[in-house]
Amino acid sequence: MSPRLSRRLMLGAGGAAAVRPVAAEDDVIPEWSRTLGEGVDQHPYGKPSIHEKAVIRRDVGWLTASPQSSVNFTPLHALDGIITPNGLCFERHHGGMADIDPARHRLMIHGMVERPVVLTMAELKRLPRVNRIYFLECAANSGMEWRGAQLNGVQFTHGMIHNVMYTGVTLRTLLDAAGVKPGAAWMLAEGADAAGMDRSIPLGKALDDCMVAFAQNGEALRPEQGYPLRLVVPGWQGNMWVKWLRRLKIGDAPWHTREETSKYTDLLADGRARRFTWVMDAKSVITAPSPQAPVVGHGPLVISGIAWSGRGTISRVDVSLDGGRNWREARLDGPVLPLSMTRFYVDTEWHGQEMLLQSRAHDSTGYVQPTKAELRKIRGLNSIYHNNGIQTWLIRPNGESENVEVG
């Protein structure tokens, strides 16, 4: 600890050891120090402290027509490190959350393969498995912000993302065994839910790093995330990570399903639209302080944020405290993995000055996160998807924060 910091901590604690505490006895020896707590097994499946009850997924009611075809958002402002707790991973369903009996679920692999096969969950778990940490970001994350600052909280502006460790079987294992026929170039993935979500994926990607996962963060997938089986498409838009996966069909051309034509295509200003924009560009955001996580006092301040890239590994993050006029390099901490969230920090001091916080991600391909103005210049205002522009939080002298744009 630096001498400056230790002196400040002492001052903050009351100035000197000679001063007796004046607080009520409950604050000196609180009740949890005097009475027994609950025994084991009161909560066979543990939950967070009741004092964390505000840290939950939240939705934006006006956004969608029904809760069965809707989305909620990960509370990024209250999380740290790189792993998203399973119960806080944002939900996006198109036909409600399917409630599947794993004993009755099966995966079909067919189409242009030598040996079409149907596998039960028990059979899938007898195949060689791998563990991988990946971010999953909805292509519409930050999509409400294309026309300007709109939602006041990182949960809502950036919360359609989570980052967990998957356990499962690689598609290379499954497709090699099925025997892909010559001429095959695409794969259709389809869900068993009431939306029957189907997406076309190039065979090259499928064989490169895709997997079918049955576990996240060490336990079975959550129903919201596709229990008992989901597709993992690292670095690519979340819509392709078909949940409740029941079928993989190999073919020689894309299917142009609803989700890859009428949705998840990026309308540009000239009226034409980009399609098959699968990769998620490098992006970052400061998660705290932010509108839902105000600064609480003068003195030391940790600025905490996340960065990720669908093209590779985060190589560097810059942070500005003055709206992009001056920048400093942030400190990356924790595992820095390809196609995974990376945590960054700036350790600084705050004395009530107004700040305009920004972060700028760099990835291993040399990509540098653009400003919103740079993005709009190329893509216009109607593209909905792939808004990876630099976010600005205004920090006011009282510590409150607001989602703003600067020019």
Added chain:
Amino acid sequence: MWRWASLVLLLLFAPLAQAAPLGLGRAPTAAELEAWDIDVRPDGKGLPKGRGTAREGEALYQERCASCHGEFGEGINRWPELAGGEGSLTGDRPLRTIGSYWPYVSTVFDFLRHAMPFGNAQSLVPDEIYAVTAYLLGLNDVLKDEDFELNERTLPSIRLPNEAGFFDDDREVAEAAFWNRPVCMVACTAEVRITGRAAVLDVTPDTKSAPRIE
């Protein structure tokens, strides 16, 4: 190691069993394939045998679809619009409907077959899907003849107006400037002004439960 094992199995038992390389699983049954293999491509691959006209689809659409999508495909509340929007794609409020935006008719068929009606998915038989698809094409002025028979042969021949409006991801070219560019660290702009604020719109939910500064 495992791949070696499967190779050995393949060589030993290749003529015998389909599932030899995995040593697990079984071939799909005919019933499974009939129920699950329901995807459709723009070239017509996957279309089931069947037929329907817009005239036949009207009653079905009004009964099972219009409560969400509107009598004329205009969309009720926030449910998707299915018709209209011609010429809107370059405007402030682009309306992405089958007629104004979707590139392929097969997509309509594939989606109806997988997911519609909302809440009663996979309940329509092929003739009904052809009829509703024809009716939707009528609402979008793509099919003018109410008695045109849509079937597995005619459907792929019908083209939607915006088919040419799509092009493959070109970000690495069109946005090449975002790569390997000089990055400014000090005194990068003369002055920083706030140009927009979320508080102006005030549409953020749950403000009551968010932390407050007293």
